[in-house]
Amino acid sequence: MPVDVHLHITCPYTNELIRNVLEEENGLFTLTNSSNSTNNDILYWLEYEEIDFDTLFRQARDSNNNKKVLANSYCIRKGLIRKANFAMFIQKYLAKKPDAILRNHYPETHVLDLCHPDYLEEALNEAFELRDALEENIQGKNEPIPFILKASILDKASELCIFQTQLELEEYFTTKYNEEEDEDDDDEGNSIANVREWIVQRYIKNPKLLSTYQNRKFHLRVYVVAERNLRIYVYDGILALFASLSYDESDDQSFDRLRHITNTCAQIDTKLQEDDLVKEFFTLEELNDDIRSNIFEQIKLILNDIFTGLHNEVTIFQPLKNAFEIYGFDFLIDETNQVYFLEANAYPDFRQTGNSLSILIKELFQNIVQQIILPYFGYEQSKKDLQRQLHLVYDKQKII
Structure with missing residues (x-):
């Protein structure tokens, strides 16, 4: 019997690609909008809020149930996708494993617990190492260290600030709070008044720059797929996402977003076209094969180290044996070709890939269907000649 598929992803770009890939499988999947129970196996490919996790948990526990259910998201993964939770996990992990790979591939990070600008002094006293670094920046004995502020639960380059002193940080928060108080906005979802947890990371001032692309800063968007437990x-279809303007290290103070922020959604009011902002990493000719391979190997090692630590942290990351999930991991490369992990995002925005590289996303979904979904439901993989592939980097049952 075919697998009943409940498909609803809000983004039309993503929803259509998934639908097309499932329909290629010669009737193995039947798309349905019905909630009526059948004897067919079920694939849920839905927005997180629409997944019935209670049903998923019951099915996972019931070894006598012959009906298979598979969903496209884990329930608990805040230790990975919330920046503050991940930073605290890393602090704990490195205390246990001081020689772990992540020590050299995750920027120095501090967590700020801040409910209002008036309490910034108290928050910095808790994050005393950050406070001391900001004080040293004022003293001028060494070259000032820039830091970047990020909201723990906001994405799409929301609320970013580069600063070097406590005063600059105070001015940022005060200005933002005053602006929001003056605005009559019914949408409070992205209000910083609702954000209590922030992270502050040492800003990487020496990013890899490519003259072919006008020395514009870029970061890598890497798609990572978690399967079952665990x-x-x-995915080797990696994107390079470019800023709109050439990078200028001396621009730290004015913080021109179009020079420093490489998220595609942040590139507004720019004359550059989609093809100038999004490239496939393995086609960047200015990076030779050896450099690209070295960068990819670093990414694999970083991912292995992250999940080696996370798979035991069941309160903040809990894989399910009847689920899989796609994450968008962001990495930055410095001028020495060292790779830094920045953050992970659930339900990544595939639209940023654009139309010209949509095949990259389609092949990602094809790989997932072939390697994860079909085997789960007991079907053989169909023979597809895909240019891009999934690479196993971590298996809880064995060392890769």
Whole structure:
């Protein structure tokens, strides 16, 4: 019998690609909008809020149930996708494993617990190492260290600030709070008044720059697929996302977003076209094969180290044997070709890939269907000649 598919992803770009890939499988999947119970196996490919996790948990526990259910998201993964939770996990992990790979591939990070600008002094006293670094920046004995502020639960480059002193940080928060108080906005979802947890990371001032692309800063968007409990794959269809303007290290103080922020959604009011902002990493000719391979190997090692630590942290990351999930991991490369992990995002925005590289996303979904979904439901993989592949980087049952 075919698998009943409940498909609803809000983004039309993503929803259509998933639908097309499932329909290629010669009737193995039947798309349905019905909630009526059938004897067919079920694939849920839905927005997180629409997944019935209670049903998923019951099915996972019932070994006598012959009906298979698979969903496209884990329930608990805040230790990975919330920046403050991840930073605290890393602090704990590195205390246990001081020689772990992540020590050299995750920027120095501090967590600020801040409910209002008036309490910034208290928050910095808790994050005393950050406070001391900001004081040293004022003293001028060494070259000032810039830091970047990020909201723990906001995405799409929301509320970013580069600063070097406590005063600059105070001015940022005060200005933002005053602006929001003056605005009559019914949408409070992205209000910083609702954000209590922030992270502050040492800003990487020496990013890799490519003259072919006008020395514009870029970061890598890497798609990572978690399967059941627990295997991790990295997709070699990696994106390079470019800023709109050439990078200028001396621009730290004015913080021109179009020079420093590489998220595609942040590139507004720019004359550059989609093809100038989004490239496939393995086609960047200015990076030779050896450099690209070295960068990819670093990414694999970083991912292995992250999930080696996370798979035991069941209160903040809890894989399910009847689920899989796609994450968008962001990495930055410095001028020495060292790779830094920045953050992970659930339900990544595939639209940023654009139309010209949509095949990259389609092949990602094709790989997931072939390597994860079909085997789960007992079907053989169909023979597809895909240019891009998933690479196993972590398996809880064995060392890769």
